[in-house]
Amino acid sequence: MTKPSRASVTQKSMSLFLSIFFTKKIVRFLFFKFHSYFNQHKVSALAAFLLPFLLLLLSIFIKLDNNNKRRLKAKLAYLYPHVSKPIVTPANSIRIFLQSLYLLLFNVSVKKNAPKNRIRSHYSAKFFQKSARFIRYLDTKLVRSCKRLWLLGSSKSTTQSYQKIASAKLWRNRFLHFMFYGLLALAVVIFVTVPFSLEAQAIFISLILLVSYSLRRVKGQMATIAMITLAVTSSTRYLWWRYTDTLNWHDPLALTLGIGLLLAESYAWLVLILGFFQTINPLHRKPIPLHKDTALWPTVDVYIPTYNEPLNVVRPTAIAAQSIDWPADKLNIYILDDGKRPEFKEFADEIGVGYLDRPDHKHAKAGNMNHAMKHTSGEYIAIFDCDHIPARSFLQMTMGQFINDSKVCLVQTPHHFFSADPFERNLNNHRQIPNENMLFYGLIQDGNDMWDATFFCGSCAVLKRQALEEIGGFAVETVTEDAHTALRMQRAGYKTTYINIPQAAGLATDSLSAHIGQRIRWARGMAQIFRLDNPLLGKGLNIGQRLCYINAMLHFLSGIPRIVFLTAPLALIYFNAYIIYAPFIAIFLYIVPTLLQVKITNSRIQGKYRYSYWGEVYESVLAWYILKPTTVALFNPNKGKFNVTEKGGFNDKARYDWLISKPYIILLAFNVIGMCYGVFRLFFGDTSQIGVLLISMLWASYNTMILGAAVAVAAEAKQVRSSHRIKANFPAAIRLSNGRTMKVKITDYSDNGVGIETAHEHMCKTNDKIELLMSRGKKQFSFPTYICNTRDKQIGLTLRDLNLEKQKAFIQCTFSRADAWLDWQDNFKHDKPSYSFKKVFTTSIRGFNNLIFHAPNQLKPLINFITRAMTQLASLLPINPKKVF
Structure with missing residues (x-):
């Protein structure tokens, strides 16, 4: 097929249309016939407008004798590639109309030497392209200017001058302190409360957004503080506007729903401000x-x-604890078995560790540890969940804090998981997207440590026995005994610390239902602490500690606000309720730039630990399930029991958890139906509502994307390995049956197998017996293994017939390595919001596919009908001809 060779294809195509239209008598005849038909039957103006396009396309397929006319026909077919036969159909009329609008806005460049996918802007597209160039130019200039300002003090002489000024006695004057903070508060009040015209608001928020966008690439803490200041100013101004100008007092339904949304936004603003303070x-x-x-x-x-x-x-875990580098006479290990299982006692006796049980299960884990304190006497207590395998350097990395400061009562280290959690496993993004825990252990705990508010997390920590005895042992009043215990020690005047170096690793939850059950316990426990031992009240805490604890507790109260945000846009679409009672342009100028500015700032602060938009996915999955327990705990804090998180299981087949995903599916259905109804209202509703309706539909489409991703998580992936493979990269050697020794690299390992990579080609075969040689420090160990698979330079080994000493040595050489988990944060690049949006969007599409694939047979006909309808609607959309030919 011959492609057009001129740049102005659209203008030529229109002239071609007109020439064919006026030269074909049959077309004129059909036009008048159809025109009279439309007049007689009072067909809508839209159909009459589509008629010429339909007839013009019909003329393409009239038999032509001239070669030039055949080329014209080919060009028209090129411009309208998705128009099918027969031509005269309602669907083709819509295709022609939409494609014509597309060609009017975008003129496809078809020069011979033009890049393949290059599109030249036309009319309004040129304006957008020039605007983008100007913004990029302005962005570059702003970034350079900001860098110059922030690097102004980089020279030695300037730095010394700043130090002299900073150390001057003048700044110790309390009057100057009050004056400075007073002026700062006054400036914030002015920027937040003074009413602006829409033009002034547009200029104000645009400047804030441009400066923040430029500062995101400027290194240094001062740039971060500046971005936080701008985010606080813009978000606070938005909330002030919402309270003063956007409530519809004349419509009871709109007022009720509007106040609900405003309270949810106030909660989000408070959590945002506390989060900035915390980190x-x-x-x-x-x-x-x-x-x-x-x-x-x-x-x-x-x-x-x-x-x-x-x-x-x-x-x-027990064997690795024996490998901790600490004097043997000063280290005592105890298995606290609350299940009273004989095989556990036999195992403890076999490896030479202590075994403790108790006559009842009162107060669950906290009661178990309090019982153990009565039968042990160590000065310090190190606690590991039974699936957390400690590195041999654990105590040497943590105990120095206690020796350095006698007031330190807790040293907490991160909870690292070598297995994928349900989000990572079911979405197949393990080690690609930071998991849900990483924000807390990677950033928030370091922020808490700054304010002396480090939380005890129940494992991978060392506590001072004296401090525990002073507060009466581990707290038993709530189901989160860890955080409550830390709070009590801090009230008693002790310090808590955090070292952000993983010194143990364990198993993540096995399924989404187990994961949600664990979070329900955490949410209930934090709500109980809020009621029974509120950090805002009582003595012993400084303001920083109080705010850090309150932020943690508010985080688990996000159930109701998150559901409000997921349903708020439906109020206007379904009930015509103006929950934000303001003109379209005001809503746009206040909401969109503020959200962008907050996203940019959060991406700057959290970028390595929580990617943009994934926080909404995590909260949406949990929202419905933490709503009830937190609400109940606020009214009845003594209700609820400790539930143990199941770990170490496996899924024998892939399945979809319809029960756990039911709330997301219902919310998703409401939003999808709402968007469809919104499209109907756009064409047949009040034209004065188009602006606010479009914003509501855009919001609903965003909710649909987030809920689609939440639905995707409920598709439980098949997991048949009870022993999880851990990626590694350290040297070893193998000794073949003929006595030859080869250097290899350990690429992964589990408790019953090892993956290795050889430097050269090998002659090893499946089922061959070889010795694996690994070292720990200056000691070298050998392990009998069998080859289970080979591929190029990769060899899979299976461990067999290891006695107790060999098992200990293997764990020392693998799980207990001091450097085993040090690279846990190095796998992730800094967040790019556009990339994160794309990943969440593709995950959402995957969620819809999961619903179709796992749907019950009774729903398959309905789903197939909806799928065909969506496919048909998609076929009406304009197409870039260059991507077809």
Whole structure:
């Protein structure tokens, strides 16, 4: 097929249309016939407008004798490639109309030497392209200017001058302090409360947005503080506008729903402000070396509490605890078995660790550890969940904090998981997208540490026995005994610290339902603390500690606000209720730039630990399920019990969890139907409502994307491995049956297998027996293995017939390595909001596909009908001809 060779294809095509129209008598005849038909039957003006396009396309297929006319026909077919036969159909009329509008706005460049996918702007597109160039130019200039300002003090002389000024006695004057803060508060009040015209608001918010957008690439803490200041100003101004100008007092329904949305926005604003405060200056505490004389080191008890976990989960943790580098006479390890299982006692006796049980299960994990405190006497207590395998350097990395400061009562380290959690496994993005826990352990805990408000997280931590005894042991009044215990020690005047270096790793939850159950317990426990031991009240805490605890508790109260945000746009679409009672342009100028500015700032602060838009997905999955327990706990804090999180299981087949996903599916259906109804109202409703209706539909489409991603998580992936493979990269060697030794690299391992990579081609075969040689420090160990698979330079080994000593040595060489988990944060690049949006969008599409694939047979006909309808609607959309030919 011959393609057009001129740039102005659209103008030529229109002239061609007219020439064919006026030269074909049959077309004129048909036109008058159809015109009279339309007049007689009073067909709508839209159909009459579509008629010429339909007839013009019909003329393409009239038999032509001239070669030039055939080329014209080919060009028209090129411009309208998706018009099918027969031509005269309502669907083709819509296709021609939409494609003609597309060609009017975008003139496809078809020069011979033009790039393949290049599109030249036309009319309004030229304006947008020039605007984009101007914004990029302005962005570059702003970034350079901001960098110059922030690097102004980089020279030595300037820095010294700043230091002299900063250390001057003038700044110690309390009057100047009050004056400075007063002026700052006055400036904020002015910028927040003074009413602007729409033009002034557009200029004001545009400047804030452009400066923030430029500062995102400027390194340094001052740039972050500046972005936070701008985000606080714009978001506070938005909330002031909402309270003063946007409530519809004349419509009871709109007022009720509007107040509900306003309260949800107030909650989001408060959490945003507290989050900025919490993470504005993370501490990044470093380990403190211990005294070289080990005789001065304190005694430590290691607690490994367990209830119903299988022995194969507890075994590696107990063996790894024996490998911790600490004097043997100062280290005592105890398995705290709340399940009273004989095989656990036999195992403890076999490996030489302590075993403790108790006559009842009162107060669950907290009661179990309080019982153990009565039978042990170590100066410090290290606690590991039974699936958390400690590195041998754990105590040497943590104990220095206690020796350095006698008021330190807790040293917490991150919870790292070597298995994928349900989000990572079901969405197949393990080690690609930061998981849900990473924001807390990667950033928030460092922020808490800055304010001396580090939370105890129940595992991977060391506590001072004296502090625990002073507060009466581990807290038992709530189901989150860990955070409550830390709060009580801080009230008693002790300090808590955090070292952001993973020194243990464990198993993530096995399924989405188990994951949600764990979060329900956390949410209920934080709500109980809020009622029973409110951090805002009572003595012993400074303002920073109080705000950090309140922010943590508010985080688990997000159920109702998140559901409000997921349903708010439907109020206007379904009930015509103006929940934001303001003109379309005002809504746009206040909401959209503010949201963008907050997104940019959060991306700057959280970019390595939480990617944009994924926070909404995580909250949407949990919202419905934490709503009830938190609400109940606020009214009845003593209701609820401790539930143990199941780990170490597997899924024998892929399935879809319809029960757990029911709330998301219902919310998704409401939003999808709302968008369809919104389209209907656009064409047949009040034209004065088009602006606010479009905003509501845009909001509903965003909710649909988030809920689609939430639906995708409920498709449980098949997991048949009970032993999880852990990626690795350290040297080893193998000894073949002929005595030859080869250097290899360990690429992954589990508790019963190892993956290796050879430097050269090998002659190894499946089922061959070889020795695997690994080292720990200066000690070298050998392990009998069998080859289970080979591929190029990759070899899979299976461990067999390992006695107890060999099992200990293998865990020391793999799970207990001091550097085993150090790269946990290095796998992720800084967040790019556009990339994150794309990933969430594709995940949402996957969610819709999951619903179709796993749908019950009774719903398959309806789903097939909807799918065909959506496909038919998609076929009406304009097409870029260059992408077809």
